[in-house]
Amino acid sequence: xxxxxxxxxxxxxxxxxxxxxxxxxxxxxxxxxxxxxxxxxxxxxxxxxxxxxxxxxxxxxxxxxxxxxxxxxxxxxxxxxxxxxxxxxxxxxxxxxxxxxxxxxxxxxxxxxxxxxxxxxxxxxxxxxxxxxxxxxxxxxxxxxxxxxxxxxxxxxxxxxxxxxxxxxxxxxxxxxxxxxxxxxxxxxxxxxxxxxxxxxxxxxxxxxxxxxxxxxxxxxxxxxxxxxxxxxxxxxxxxxxxxxxxxxxxxxxxxxxxxxxxxx
Numbered sequence: 474x475x476x477x478x479x480x481x482x483x484x485x486x487x488x489x490x491x492x493x494x495x496x497x498x499x500x501x502x503x504x505x506x507x508x509x510x511x512x513x514x515x516x517x518x519x520x521x522x523x524x525x526x527x528x529x530x531x532x533x534x535x536x537x538x539x540x541x542x543x544x545x546x547x548x549x550x551x552x553x554x555x556x557x558x559x560x561x562x563x564x565x566x567x568x569x570x571x572x573x574x575x576x577x578x579x580x581x582x583x584x585x586x587x588x589x590x591x592x593x594x595x596x597x598x599x600x601x602x603x604x605x606x607x608x609x610x611x612x613x614x615x616x617x618x619x620x621x622x623x624x625x626x627x628x629x630x631x632x633x634x635x636x637x638x639x640x641x642x643x644x645x646x647x648x649x650x651x652x653x654x655x656x657x658x659x660x661x662x663x664x665x666x667x668x669x670x671x672x673x674x675x676x677x678x679x680x681x682x683x684x685x686x687x688x689x690x691x692x693x694x695x696x697x698x699x700x701x702x703x704x705x706x707x708x709x710x711x712x713x714x715x716x717x718x719x720x721x722x723x724x725x726x727x728x729x730x731x732x733x734x735x736x737x738x
Contacts, residue, residue: 474579476587477603478532483577483589484600485616486528490521490559490575491593498566498594505567513563518542521559525577529555539721541689552583552717558689562665564642571595572641572664576693580716588696590666599625599670599697607673607700627703627730628675634658635733638668638677643684651681654736669694672728673701679729683708688721695728704731708738 497503497517505513522542529538537554539546555577560566562573571594578588589600598610608622630636633656639648641662652660663671669691671677695705695714705714708725727735 474533474536476605479579479587480589480600480603482528482532483579483587484598484610484619486525487575487577487589487591487598487600488614488616489528490524491591493517493520493524494560494566494573494575495593498569513567514542515560515563515566517566518560518563521575522557525557525559525575529557529577539689541687547721550717550719553579553581554717555579556585556689556692556716556721558666558687558693561690562642562667565664570641570664572667574665574667574693576666576689578692578696580688580692583715583717584713585692585696585699585716588693590670590693590697592665592667595667597667597670599673601696601700605700607697609670609674625674625697625701627672627698627701628678628732630678630730630733631658632656632732632734636676636678637661638663638671638680640664640668640682640684643682645684647683648681651683651736651738655679666690666694669698669703669705669728672703672730673698675730679727679733681708681725681727683725686723686726688716688718688723691723691726692716698728702731704729706735711735 494517537551540557558576565572575591611621641664668680
């Protein structure tokens with residue numbers, strides 16, 4: 474795999490998908506359907522998925538591809554593969570709250586190594602460069618020529634005054650009970666994989682997730698966080714969150730700056 478080419482391709486496809494998503498987001502109305510698990514899906518999810526999938530298959534025809542919106546791809550058995558969530562945060566999209574992202578990642582030997590997270594409604598874009606270090610691009614988001622980028626790095630947290638980020642749409646009592654084990658200075662809510670990016674930039678110190686997620690929800694965000702010096706571990710035993718699991722379902726997890734003193738489950 475030529476990583477320089479990979480980064481250029483996934484960056485461009487994320488931007489193109491973002492344009493398509495925003496075109497629908499800014500329209501007067503759009504259709505919202507329900508999937509078999511009752512989660513919402515919109516024409517923006519489907520249009521972005523078609524665009525990204527076609528681009529990845531053209532650029533990397535030999536690489537297995539897993540994408541949320543194509544159920545037949547959920548039977549892929551591989552430890553090295555491309556994985557896509559074309560529109561993470563569909564509830565945020567439907568409610569026009571802006572906290573939604575395009576996510577494309579490469580998983581190698583069960584570990585997300587390269588990824589892009591693009592939040593088109595917020596004009597924020599995070600990705601790993603060709604050597605795996607994470608950056609935030611400042612715009613103007615030209616498809617072919619990257620703009621100014623700045624390296625991002627996790628915080629050096631104060632364990633007596635932690636900055637916590639949690640899910641906007643999936644917050645529950647169990648999450649609050651775990652957060653209450655820490656001494657916190659500030660608590661913020663965010664949608665989609667942006668939570669990983671807030672930890673990656675040092676805008677938050679820890680993101681615990683005690684709820685159902687799939688690998689396509691987390692792979693790109695985890696790649697960005699790891700490239701900024703962060704970690705993602707299972708909630709139950711604090712071992713690294715692995716990828717390529719049967720069915721691609723995740724256990725509960727914690728994303729954090731390594732200097733956070735983690736509490737037991």
